[in-house]
Amino acid sequence: MAAVDDLKFQEFDDAANLLAANPDATTISIEEPAEVPKNQHSRLHQPGREEDDELLGTDDSDKTELLAGQKKSAPFWTFDYYQTFFDVDTYQVLDRIKGSVFPVPGKNFVRLYIRSNPDLYGPFWICATLVFTIAVSGNLSNFFIHLGKPTYHYVPQFRKVSIAATTIYAYAWLVPLALWGFLMWRNSKVMNIVSYSFLEILCVYGYSLFIYIPTAILWIIPQKVVRWVLMMFSLGLSGSVLVMTFWPAVRDDNRRIALATVGTVVLLHALLSVGCLAYFFDAPELDFPAPIIPAHNGTAVVTKS
Numbered sequence: 001m002a003a004v005d006d007l008k009f010q011e012f013d014d015a016a017n018l019l020a021a022n023p024d025a026t027t028i029s030i031e032e033p034a035e036v037p038k039n040q041h042s043r044l045h046q047p048g049r050e051e052d053d054e055l056l057g058t059d060d061s062d063k064t065e066l067l068a069g070q071k072k073s074a075p076f077w078t079f080d081y082y083q084t085f086f087d088v089d090t091y092q093v094l095d096r097i098k099g100s101v102f103p104v105p106g107k108n109f110v111r112l113y114i115r116s117n118p119d120l121y122g123p124f125w126i127c128a129t130l131v132f133t134i135a136v137s138g139n140l141s142n143f144f145i146h147l148g149k150p151t152y153h154y155v156p157q158f159r160k161v162s163i164a165a166t167t168i169y170a171y172a173w174l175v176p177l178a179l180w181g182f183l184m185w186r187n188s189k190v191m192n193i194v195s196y197s198f199l200e201i202l203c204v205y206g207y208s209l210f211i212y213i214p215t216a217i218l219w220i221i222p223q224k225v226v227r228w229v230l231m232m233f234s235l236g237l238s239g240s241v242l243v244m245t246f247w248p249a250v251r252d253d254n255r256r257i258a259l260a261t262v263g264t265v266v267l268l269h270a271l272l273s274v275g276c277l278a279y280f281f282d283a284p285e286l287d288f289p290a291p292i293i294p295a296h297n298g299t300a301v302v303t304k305s
Contacts, residue, residue, distance in 0.1 A: 085199070088119040096122060100207040100241050109207075109245045110200050118199040123206020127172050130209055133216045134168075135161040138280030141220050160280060171272050172209065176201040179265065183249060190253050204245050208238040212273070219281050227277060235273045239266050 096113045103109070143154050180198040187195040196204075215234040219227050242265050250258040 085118075085120040088117060088121050092117065092119075093122045096203075096207050097126075097210050100210055101237065103237065103241045103244060105244070107244070108248060109204055109241055110196060113207075114200050114203045118197070118203050120199070120202070120206075123172060123203055123209075126206050126210050126213070127168050130213050130216065131161065131164045131168055133213050134164045134276055134280050137216045137220050141222065141281050144220065144222050164276070164280070167272070167275070168209070171268070172205050173202070175268055176205050179246070182261070186250070186253055186257070196249060204242065208241045208269075211238050212276075216276075219277065224282060227281060231273050231277050235270055239269050242266065242269060 092113075099109060099113045138160055139156055142157075146154070176198065180196065180201050183195045211234045215230050218230050221227065243262055246265055247258070247262050250261050252258075253261075
């Protein structure tokens, strides 16, 4: 039987002898070559590039898009195709709502919350909830304003539901469609422009409207000053989400075109806010005719309220 010492690897013995003879000798670890490309990458990385990738979504988000493109998509006429747009859990929806209510300066809403899994579940139900909230709150506001007047008879205005639905859904779908087409057109002329998908833009607009749900409830307060202050506050929060999302996408374009694009986005958003407040809550009061009480002598007496 061979001795235990005969089974040792001679290479290890030679290395041990060399280290004993020269303790200052330099050793090389097999893990060091893997660290060299990492260090070279950090040196070649331009300063400020990380911020641009984060704002425009051109770093890890591109990898996500490539991986997503490898998945087989069902035909658009099947139910499975549209089911993918609602494949989102409660935690993702709540996280995106929180991101739209508390926007972080310098952070892109699409990259942080939307691009990994765009959905239609949140925007659809946010718009539906906002429609009924505005319609119901508008009727309650009208009721409280005229409460106590003997000449007023409350009649629910159900047409406000259809008007609110037409206005909000038209805004949440047509404006993103127009903006998506504009970005695609400018992307064909300026290569540096980042073009979001239509579903991503739709998600941004849908989630940005969530702040108006609690605002519409507070609009029941019969004080115009309070209502307009709440409207300006909500407009500032939701508008900042839109600006911080779309400004990085157009800032490499012509300066005037970029400013006009962002200005148009903010203007349309402001028109929606002002229009809902003015029509559903601050509409001019109707003059109710005083009831005519017939007298016993045949003459009519008009009561003054």
